[in-house]
Amino acid sequence: MSILLGIFTFVLILTSIILILLVLAQKAKSDGGMGAAMGGGMAEATFGADTGNVLSKATINASIIFFVLSFALYLGRIYEGKHMTAAGGGLPTIAVPVSATSSKPPAAVALPVQTAPTPATKP
Numbered sequence: 707m708s709i710l711l712g713i714f715t716f717v718l719i720l721t722s723i724i725l726i727l728l729v730l731a732q733k734a735k736s737d738g739g740m741g742a743a744m745g746g747g748m749a750e751a752t753f754g755a756d757t758g759n760v761l762s763k764a765t766i767n768a769s770i771i772f773f774v775l776s777f778a779l780y781l782g783r784i785y786e787g788k789h790m791t792a793a794g795g796g797l798p799t800i801a802v803p804v805s806a807t808s809s810k811p812p813a814a815v816a817l818p819v820q821t822a823p824t825p826a827t828k829p
Contacts, residue, residue, distance in 0.1 A: 725768040
């Protein structure tokens with residue numbers, strides 16, 4: 707399963723790079739600035755005014771592939787995580803060595819305490 711997730715991750719990275727390049731390669735539509743982008747001009751661009759463009763179709767397809775792969779990787783990592791903890795393959799456990807002579811925990815070691823010298827007083 708982890709090999710398949712690794713392959714999907716590699717394809718997702720390639721798709722991301724392709725999607726970035728496709729968006730950068732498209733020409734800017736500077737018809738009316740930000741107001742036109744938020745208004746009716748966006749609906750025309752979305753539903754058929756300029757979707758015959760090869761770059762637009764490629765961008766749409768690459769974004770669909772990106773989102774499907776992202777969701778599949780998300781579900782795959784959840785599946786992998788649940789099965790690792792269920793099978794006991796989660797984080798490794800580290801055993802603490804216990805001495806064979808005693809079953810008691812080691813006693814605290816007393817360290818000598820040094821006091822600071824007192825300053826000399828002048829008579």
